[in-house]
Each structure stands twice: as C-alpha cells, then as structure tokens.
Amino acid sequence: MKLDRDLGRSLLKEMLRIRRFEEKCAELYSAGKIRGFLHLYIGEEAVAAGAMRAFGPEDAILATYREHGQALVRGIPAGAIMAEMYGKVEGCSHGRGGSMHIFDAATRFYGGNAIVGGGLPLAVGFALADRMMRRPRVTACFFGEGAVAEGEFHESLNLASLWKVPALFLCENNLYAMGTALERSEADTDLCEKARSYKMPARSVDGMDVIAVKDATAQAAAEVRAGGGPQFLEFRTYRFRAHSMFDAELYRTKAEVEQWKPRCPILTFTNRLKAEGLIDEPALAAIEAEVADEIARAVAFAEAGSWEPVENLARDVYTGRAA
Amino acid sequence: MNEAPARIRTTYREALREALREALTRDERVFLMGEDVGRYGGSYAVSKGLLAEFGEERIRDTPLSESAFVGAGIGAALNGMLPIVEVMTVNFSLLALDQIVNNAATIRHMSGGQFSIPLVIRMATGAGRQLAAQHSHSFEGWYAHIPGIRIVTPATLEDARGMLWTALLDPDPVILFENALLYNLEGELAPDAGAVDIDRAAVRRAGEDLTLVTYGGSLGKTLEAAAQLAGQGVSAEVIDLRTLRPLDMPVVLGSLSKTHRMVIVDEGWKSGSLAGEIMARVMEEAFYDLDAPIARVCSAEVPIPYPKHLEDAAIPQVATIVESALRTAGRHG
Numbered sequence: 191m192k193l194d195r196d197l198g199r200s201l202l203k204e205m206l207r208i209r210r211f212e213e214k215c216a217e218l219y220s221a222g223k224i225r226g227f228l229h230l231y232i233g234e235e236a237v238a239a240g241a242m243r244a245f246g247p248e249d250a251i252l253a254t255y256r257e258h259g260q261a262l263v264r265g266i267p268a269g270a271i272m273a274e275m276y277g278k279v280e281g282c283s284h285g286r287g288g289s290m291h292i293f294d295a296a297t298r299f300y301g302g303n304a305i306v307g308g309g310l311p312l313a314v315g316f317a318l319a320d321r322m323m324r325r326p327r328v329t330a331c332f333f334g335e336g337a338v339a340e341g342e343f344h345e346s347l348n349l350a351s352l353w354k355v356p357a358l359f360l361c362e363n364n365l366y367a368m369g370t371a372l373e374r375s376e377a378d379t380d381l382c383e384k385a386r387s388y389k390m391p392a393r394s395v396d397g398m399d400v401i402a403v404k405d406a407t408a409q410a411a412a413e414v415r416a417g418g419g420p421q422f423l424e425f426r427t428y429r430f431r432a433h434s435m436f437d438a439e440l441y442r443t444k445a446e447v448e449q450w451k452p453r454c455p456i457l458t459f460t461n462r463l464k465a466e467g468l469i470d471e472p473a474l475a476a477i478e479a480e481v482a483d484e485i486a487r488a489v490a491f492a493e494a495g496s497w498e499p500v501e502n503l504a505r506d507v508y509t510g511r512a513a
Numbered sequence: 514m515n516e517a518p519a520r521i522r523t524t525y526r527e528a529l530r531e532a533l534r535e536a537l538t539r540d541e542r543v544f545l546m547g548e549d550v551g552r553y554g555g556s557y558a559v560s561k562g563l564l565a566e567f568g569e570e571r572i573r574d575t576p577l578s579e580s581a582f583v584g585a586g587i588g589a590a591l592n593g594m595l596p597i598v599e600v601m602t603v604n605f606s607l608l609a610l611d612q613i614v615n616n617a618a619t620i621r622h623m624s625g626g627q628f629s630i631p632l633v634i635r636m637a638t639g640a641g642r643q644l645a646a647q648h649s650h651s652f653e654g655w656y657a658h659i660p661g662i663r664i665v666t667p668a669t670l671e672d673a674r675g676m677l678w679t680a681l682l683d684p685d686p687v688i689l690f691e692n693a694l695l696y697n698l699e700g701e702l703a704p705d706a707g708a709v710d711i712d713r714a715a716v717r718r719a720g721e722d723l724t725l726v727t728y729g730g731s732l733g734k735t736l737e738a739a740a741q742l743a744g745q746g747v748s749a750e751v752i753d754l755r756t757l758r759p760l761d762m763p764v765v766l767g768s769l770s771k772t773h774r775m776v777i778v779d780e781g782w783k784s785g786s787l788a789g790e791i792m793a794r795v796m797e798e799a800f801y802d803l804d805a806p807i808a809r810v811c812s813a814e815v816p817i818p819y820p821k822h823l824e825d826a827a828i829p830q831v832a833t834i835v836e837s838a839l840r841t842a843g844r845h846g
Binding site: 348 | 544570575576578580581582583585587588589591615620621622623626661663684685
C-alpha cells in the first residue's frame with residue numbers, strides 16, 4: 191500500500207527530532223551541561239514515533255528511563271525536556287528528575303521510571319481507574335525486554351488480564367538489558383509467549399519499521415479501547431549507542447552494531463519515502479532545518495533557564511507542606 | 514436536662530470497618546483492594562460484610578502480588594481514584610517495597626510537584642500471637658524513615674474510627690499501621706465518632722515525674738505501666754505519637770519540659786529505630802531539659818521467636834516498661 195505523503199513526512203520528522211535531539215544531548219553531556227545518567231534511544235526511534243500515534247490526549251503514557259523519544263513525540267516541548275536535562279526550574283519536572291524522570295501533567299506523561307519494571311504495576315492501576323470510571327481511555331506502558339525478568343512484569347500482566355483493564359504493554363526489545371543479552375537472561379526468549387500465558391493477545395513487530403509499529407499499535411490500542419482487555423506488543427529494535435554514557439560496550443562487538451546500522455529506521459524510511467516519490471533532497475533538507483531550529487531553541491531555552499534556589503530544597507516532597 | 518447520647522460498645526476491628534464503610538459511602542472514588550478482603554472478609558475480618566454491601570468492583574480481591582496491587586493503587590490514585598490498599602501484614606509489604614519507596618514516595622518530588630498520590634495503604638503489624646519471625650515484625654519505624662509518605666498508627670478506638678478518612682483526604686500516600694493485637698480491643702465510642710486529625714501526638718495520661726512516649730500496640734501496655742507506677746508514687750505522663758512521620762515533637766518536648774525524664778517504648782528493634790530518632794531529636798532540641806539519660810524499651814535484637822515465653826521476652830512488656838521507668842525516675846539502685 192502506498193504511503194500518504196504527509197503521514198510519511200511527519201513520521202520521518204518525528205524520528206529525526208528524536209535522533210537530532212539526542213545527538214545534541216550526547217554533545218551536551220560531554221560538555222558537562224547534562225549530568226547523571228543519560229540513556230540514548232538512538233536506533234529505536236521508530237517505536238516511539240510509530241506507537242504514539244495511537245494515543246489521544248486523554249490517554250496516559252508511562253515510560254522508562256530511556257524516554258526522551260516518547261516524551262518528544264507525545265508533545266512535551268523540547269525546551270522543557272532539555273531544561274529538565276540541565277536540571278533547570280523550567281524543566282518539565284522542575285529540574286528535580288533529570289533525563290530519567292520526565293513527567294508532564296499537560297500531556298499525561300507519567301515518567302520516566304528508572305526502576306526496571308516499576309511502571310507496569312502503575313499502568314495496571316491507571317487502566318483500572320479508567321475501567322472503574324467507565325472512561326474509554328487506554329494506558330500505554332513502555333518498557334524494555336529486561337523488565338520481563340522482573341516479578342513485577344508477571345504480576346502486572348496477570349493482574350491486568352485477570353481484571354481486563356484497558357492497558358497496552360509495549361515492550362521495546364533492544365536485545366540487551368544494559369549489557370546482558372536476552373538469551374543470557376531468559377530461559378525462553380519468546381516474549382510474546384510469556385504474555386500469552388496470561389491469556390493476553392500478543393504480537394511481535396519489526397521495531398525498526400515505523401509503519402509496522404504504527405499499524406500494530408493503532409490496531410491493538412483500538413481493541414483495548416473497545417474493551418477487549420489488555421494487549422502486549424513486542425517491538426524488535428536495536429540500540430546503536432551505549433546503554434548510558436558510562437558504558438564501554440564490552441558485551442557486544444562493533445561488527446554486530448555495524449550489522450544493524452543498515453536497518454536504521456530513519457535511513458530505511460527515508461529511502462522508502464524517496465523510492466515512493468514522497469520526499470526529495472530539498473524537502474528532506476527542509477525537515478532537517480526545522481528540526482535543527484527546534485533543537486537550537488530548546489538548548490537556548492535550557493541555557494537561559496534558572497537554578498532553583500536552595501531555599502526551595504524541601505518543596506514538593508509533600509503536597510502543600512514542607513518535608 | 515439533656516442526656517449525653519449513649520456511647521456505643523465496639524471493637525477496634527469494628528471501628529476500622531465502620532471507617533471503611535463511611536469512606537466507601539461518602540466518595541465513589543474510594544475502593545478497597547488486597548488479598549482476601551472480599552470473599553474471605555479480610556484476614557483479620559476487618560472488611561467482613563463489605564463485599565455484599567459494596568460489590569466486587571469496590572471490594573476487590575487481589576492475587577498474592579503485593580508489588581502489582583500496591584503499584585496499581587498508586588497508579589489508580591494518580592488517575593483520579595482514592596484507593597485503600599490492604600496488605601495482609603507489614604512483613605508481606607516488603608514484597609511491595611519497590612512500589613512504596615521508589616514510586617509512591619518519590620513521584621511527587623521527581624515530577625516537580627505535578628502529581629499527588631492520595632493513596633492509603635493499611636497493614637497489620639506487631640508481635641504477640643506466636644506467629645514467629647515472618648509474621649511478627651514491626652517495620653513502621655523503617656517506613657517512617659522515608660520522606661514522601663506519612664505514617665499513622667491508630668492505637669485507640671477513636672483513631673481506628675477516625676484516621677482513615679483524614680488519611681484519604683491527605684493528598685499524599687499514607688500508611689496506616691494496625692497492630693494486630695488491637696483488633697479485639699473493646700471499648701466505647703461516641704455515636705457521632707468520625708474523622709480525627711493525623712498531625713498531632715496525644716497525651717493519653719497526664720503526669721508530672723516522667724514522660725513515657727509510645728504508639729500503636731504498645732500504648733495499652735504503657736498505660737497499664739503508668740497505672741502501676743502511680744501505685745508506686747511515680748506520676749507518668751503517656752504520649753501516644755499517633756503519627757510517626759511527621760513526628761509531632763512539640764508535644765514530646767512540651768511534656769519533657771515538665772517531667773525532665775523520658776522512656777520511649779517502641780516494638781521495633783532498638784538499632785536504627787524510631788525510638789533512637791526521638792532520642793536524637795531530644796538531644797538536639799532539649800538536651801538541657803534532661804535530668805536523666807533517656808531510656809528505651811524496644812524489642813530484643815532477634816527475629817521474633819515462636820515459643821510464647823521467648824516471644825514475650827522479646828517485645829516490650831508492662832513489667833519491663835515499669836522497671837525502666839523506675840530506673841529513669843531514680844527509684845532503682
């Protein structure tokens with residue numbers, strides 16, 4: 191089926207926003223502007239860009255510490271995300287969270303959870319609340335394949351399925367839990383089979399193909415929204431960069447990473463758009479220019495931001511009173 | 514002459530149930546979930562009868578998945594509900610510690626104050642029923658270590674009846690500890706008993722010579738000790754902390770400024786305990802009010818053993834409180 195031109199360009203732009211934003215983050219990390227842990231999503235952009243289309247403003251999004259992509263595509267302003275990475279008050283989490291804890295009430299983005307598997311029980315509760323209040327909403331819960339080894343994964347999938355809550359579990363399988371390969375941590379590497387054992391519909395999707403991600407998520411989200419109970423999607427993807435800025439990548443070969451590079455979701459999708467006559471070099475350059483401008487403004491916003499006065503240290507531990 | 518309305522004979526368990534019933538009736542966002550809260554009626558029978566009254570949607574039995582259902586309570590609270598999560602005992606709550614410590618206590622702060630989590634987690638705590646070392650511990654002092662949550666410990670019928678609604682109205686997570694020995698506590702309650710504050714410690718018995726600070730399951734023992742002390746000419750003031758975080762130190766220090774002597778009774782272990790925290794704050798804030806070193810009556814530093822005589826010896830008892838108080842009051846050699 192031929193792609194719609196505007197859709198194709200817009201998906202490409204979303205992926206480029208993530209890629210260029212994170213390239214800038216890596217640079218700013220080296221410059222000492224961003225500190226702490228920084229987990230880059232580079233290589234996995236098709237998942238966030240494709241999946242997020244399925245969710246409306248009323249839906250809730252939960253993600254992991256590798257969540258810049260989801261946050262950008264969800265619509266949190268790039269400046270607020272960048273300011274968060276800087277630790278500035280203007281950040282989307284007031285600077286208190288940093289790269290791993292992006293929260294945004296306006297877009298119903300609930301983190302940014304840096305405990306592997308920690309967001310899954312929350313997602314069950316979000317979806318339970320919607321079901322109890324008869325709201326036709328979906329809770330989207332992103333997590334990595336490493337979470338599958340956690341008890342919280344199994345408890346949550348069972349509970350979600352038992353109670354038929356409208357949750358969509360979106361597993362980004364980039365093959366490595368930090369440095370531990372999937373086959374070195376799971377007796378059975380078929381992740382969908384685990385979800386099916388909880389009587390949950392499950393599908394594996396090419397996570398390097400933004401259209402495949404978009405279509406699979408749209409269908410699953412529609413079924414979940416219609417009351418069909420929770421579903422599980424596995425996106426097979428690959429992280430091109432190190433786990434974090436501290437990772438020497440001893441656990442995989444450079445050759446392996448190079449083998450994946452031709453499957454880069456941006457490269458392949460650009461080629462497809464060109465082959466189908468939906469984009470040419472000037473149009474591509476125009477998108478790149480728009481993205482570069484957005485990121486430059488985001489960095490300027492973060493740079494111009496302010497440091498929270500130390501006198502405010504104890505705020506926001508409790509609601510309406512000091513800690 | 515108007516007669517005062519007749520007081521109602523009740524138990525701690527029934528007072529808790531009445532509090533649950535009131536909350537479920539007052540607000541449709543309230544629901545109760547936990548292991549065996551529905552068909553079984555609650556492992557301590559607190560929720561008995563509520564399933565028939567409120568239905569399966571709102572009295573929700575869960576699998577033995579503490580992390581998932583406590584986390585689901587947090588998620589539901591973030592998404593507009595007022596959940597009450599029952600964890601069978603504090604010992605099992607350790608299976609949900611990740612959700613309580615890493616999510617419930619942090620999300621408000623990590624999000625820069627964008628979200629509140631109006632969740633109440635109820636759990637039984639304490640020793641005294643020969644249930645050995647995996648069903649008898651008192652970890653409420655541990656939980657009180659953590660910023661971002663509030664810890665309350667109802668020790669009276671009034672507090673069993675009244676703390677829950679106030680805790681639900683608190684926009685932040687509250688853990689409500691019910692000492693399991695209190696469930697059968699009998700007494701009288703005013704017919705219009707309702708919500709109580711969860712900010713203030715309470716003076717449960719006034720005295721002049723010595724301050725006994727305690728909470729939860731040890732309050733009854735401490736009051737009995739105070740009665741015995743009175744017989745020996747020592748007037749003890751008894752403070753029920755009620756809320757372990759935040760601690761109401763003004764009430765504690767106010768009493769000390771009068772008595773100048775203090776014994777802390779805490780069923781937790783002494784090392785790294787809440788009792789140690791109170792001592793430390795007294796040292797910091799009121800050292801020169803002290804006429805004698807503060808003493809602590811805590812649990813022996815052992816996992817709680819099964820045999821009754823050893824269990825009794827492991828936890829605070831009236832006799833050990835009296836003995837410690839007499840020594841602190843200068844009545845012992």
